[in-house]
Amino acid sequence: MNAALAEARPSNSAFDVEKVRADFPILSREVHGKPLVYLDSAASAQKPRQVIEAETRVYEEEYANVHRGVHYLSQAATQKFEATRTRIASFINAPDENEVVFTRGASEAINLVAFSYAAHFLKEGDEILISELEHHSNIVPWQLAAQRNGAVIRAIPICQDGQIDMAAYADLLGPRTKMVAITAQSNALGIIPPLERMIPMAHDASAKVLVDGCQAITHRPVDVQAMGCDFFAFSGHKIYGPTGVGALWGRAELLEAMPPWQGGGEMIARVGIEKSTYKGIPHRFEAGTPAIAQVIALKDALDYVDGLGMGAIAEHEAMLLDHAVRRLEAMDGVTIIGTSPAKASIVSFLLDGIHPHDIGTIVDREGVAVRVGHHCAQPVMEYYDIAATVRASFGLYNTLAEVDALIASLEKTREIFA
Amino acid sequence: MDDLRDLYQEVILDHGKNPRNFRHPEDANRHAEGDNPLCGDRLTIYLKIGHNGLVEDVAFEGRGCAISMASASMMTEIIAGKTEEAARALFHRFHDFVTGKEEIEGADDEDLEKLIVLAGVKQFPMRVKCATLAWHTMTAAMDGENVVTTE
Numbered sequence: 291m292n293a294a295l296a297e298a299r300p301s302n303s304a305f306d307v308e309k310v311r312a313d314f315p316i317l318s319r320e321v322h323g324k325p326l327v328y329l330d331s332a333a334s335a336q337k338p339r340q341v342i343e344a345e346t347r348v349y350e351e352e353y354a355n356v357h358r359g360v361h362y363l364s365q366a367a368t369q370k371f372e373a374t375r376t377r378i379a380s381f382i383n384a385p386d387e388n389e390v391v392f393t394r395g396a397s398e399a400i401n402l403v404a405f406s407y408a409a410h411f412l413k414e415g416d417e418i419l420i421s422e423l424e425h426h427s428n429i430v431p432w433q434l435a436a437q438r439n440g441a442v443i444r445a446i447p448i449c450q451d452g453q454i455d456m457a458a459y460a461d462l463l464g465p466r467t468k469m470v471a472i473t474a475q476s477n478a479l480g481i482i483p484p485l486e487r488m489i490p491m492a493h494d495a496s497a498k499v500l501v502d503g504c505q506a507i508t509h510r511p512v513d514v515q516a517m518g519c520d521f522f523a524f525s526g527h528k529i530y531g532p533t534g535v536g537a538l539w540g541r542a543e544l545l546e547a548m549p550p551w552q553g554g555g556e557m558i559a560r561v562g563i564e565k566s567t568y569k570g571i572p573h574r575f576e577a578g579t580p581a582i583a584q585v586i587a588l589k590d591a592l593d594y595v596d597g598l599g600m601g602a603i604a605e606h607e608a609m610l611l612d613h614a615v616r617r618l619e620a621m622d623g624v625t626i627i628g629t630s631p632a633k634a635s636i637v638s639f640l641l642d643g644i645h646p647h648d649i650g651t652i653v654d655r656e657g658v659a660v661r662v663g664h665h666c667a668q669p670v671m672e673y674y675d676i677a678a679t680v681r682a683s684f685g686l687y688n689t690l691a692e693v694d695a696l697i698a699s700l701e702k703t704r705e706i707f708a
Numbered sequence: 709m710d711d712l713r714d715l716y717q718e719v720i721l722d723h724g725k726n727p728r729n730f731r732h733p734e735d736a737n738r739h740a741e742g743d744n745p746l747c748g749d750r751l752t753i754y755l756k757i758g759h760n761g762l763v764e765d766v767a768f769e770g771r772g773c774a775i776s777m778a779s780a781s782m783m784t785e786i787i788a789g790k791t792e793e794a795a796r797a798l799f800h801r802f803h804d805f806v807t808g809k810e811e812i813e814g815a816d817d818e819d820l821e822k823l824i825v826l827a828g829v830k831q832f833p834m835r836v837k838c839a840t841l842a843w844h845t846m847t848a849a850m851d852g853e854n855v856v857t858t859e
């Protein structure tokens with residue numbers, strides 16, 4: 291049946307998933323004596339050999355600190371390090387590579403804006419809108435900023451299908467709205483908010499918009515200029531790159547007006563004991579020695595996905611999601627949370643009478659890695675009045691057979707609880 | 709599959725589906741909320757402690773996985789009628805046992821013996837917190853702390 295289903299679909303001939311899988315060494319391992327079925331890429335993606343080798347190569351052949359030395363290795367490392375900045379700019383179509391700030395990840399990128407922009411440019415009574423779909427990383431930094439300056443956080447509600455309540459959003463926007471922080475794709479439900487409408491509405495209200503692109507950037511092409519946002523944050527590890535590195539893109543005029551948020555080496559022009567002057571953007575926001583090898587290898591991750599084509603990846607993942615939804619819907623007692631059609635690569639669901647944690651433990655013994663819990667998005671769980679869901683998330687290396695393995699493991703769970 | 713059958717024994721599934729003493733007693737004089745932030749499970753333990761230090765009534769409400777619900781349900785059955793001291797002592801031994809610090813084959817204690825069905829969690833380190841949440845919450849209620857978290 292499943293093979294037939296697969297054949298019935300238009301083939302994505304440019305995309306050879308078996309060839310892709312061969313690039314990911316970890317995918318050939320077993321877990322509990324069963325082939326690994328990794329359906330947790332939304333938490334962190336596995337790494338292709340190209341990225342692993344790039345990071346190793348840095349340490350074996352190219353390593354030195356960046357931006358300091360006059361010696362050969364330091365200059366070479368600096369060039370490679372900066373080449374990633376240029377690569378990120380082209381990957382997200384940023385107008386200027388100096389608008390790309392390296393961070394530890396998306397969380398730090400959002401914290402940077404919350405501390406440097408929001409804490410300085412927002413005042414008491416100003417409003418920050420965040421949606422109920424947000425990951426904790428796009429909630430808590432704003433709370434911390436608001437505690438400093440007396441700004442007020444207001445929640446953009448969601449509807450039963452998991453999509454943004456646009457009427458409520460329109461009502462919330464007003465003269466006091468100064469910042470809208472919104473995800474380009476919910477990590478818990480996979481829902482894609484209509485940013486093409488939301489961003490212009492925010493700008494009409496003279497608010498700035500920060501987009502959490504952590505999930506979205508792995509599933510479809512990103513163009514920050516077409517999107518029209520003011521800030522865009524993402525993490526390297528979710529796009530098949532190393533951990534410990536991510537980036538913030540921000541409009542140059544905004545970044546230039548923002549004060550430093552962390553002090554240290556690398557970000558200064560001249561230091562006196564009582565006073566210092568700072569470098570321009572982006573280095574002003576990059577205090578301390580960065581994750582050099584990881585930044586360099588992030589370029590290889592972006593090259594890797596670009597080589598496959600973000601469009602082809604999106605098409606492959608849409609096929610997986612479609613198959614997963616169909617098979618889940620065909621099972622008794624399955625409730626999918628977040629049914630809006632504007633969705634990619636993630637399916638969050640419940641099985642009647644069986645707690646997600648029990649499901650997670652049982653399917654794990656079948657080699658199937660899914661995430662169970664609140665997915666760092668407790669407001670979403672509160673909206674649906676549930677404690678947790680089971681989340682299967684698909685990456686470019688997953689197959690229809692793996693979706694079927696998930697379903698089989700869920701059926702086994704049913705048997706145990708029968 | 710053997711590990712799973714050990715973890716999800718009939719008794720556990722039964723307590724998980726039909727938890728005993730799942731109620732809020734009007735005359736409870738202690739209570740605490742237990743929270744397992746990892747999975748979002750939450751339960752409230754209610755105790756009625758008599759002047760003599762006896763647990764006269766114990767009940768719970770909340771939601772969680774089969775392991776946490778079963779453990780809470782079994783706990784209410786076992787500690788009712790015991791002294792606070794005895795209930796705490798039993799938790800100590802139960803804790804040592806599910807964390808693998810103590811082996812109890814054919815336990816010397818009939819209460820502990822009833823809890824042996826939860827021994828399966830030893831093979832699932834991430835689930836030990838599920839099995840102990842109700843117990844931590846019970847001792848918190850006895851200590852007058854109203855909120856306890858496993859993290």
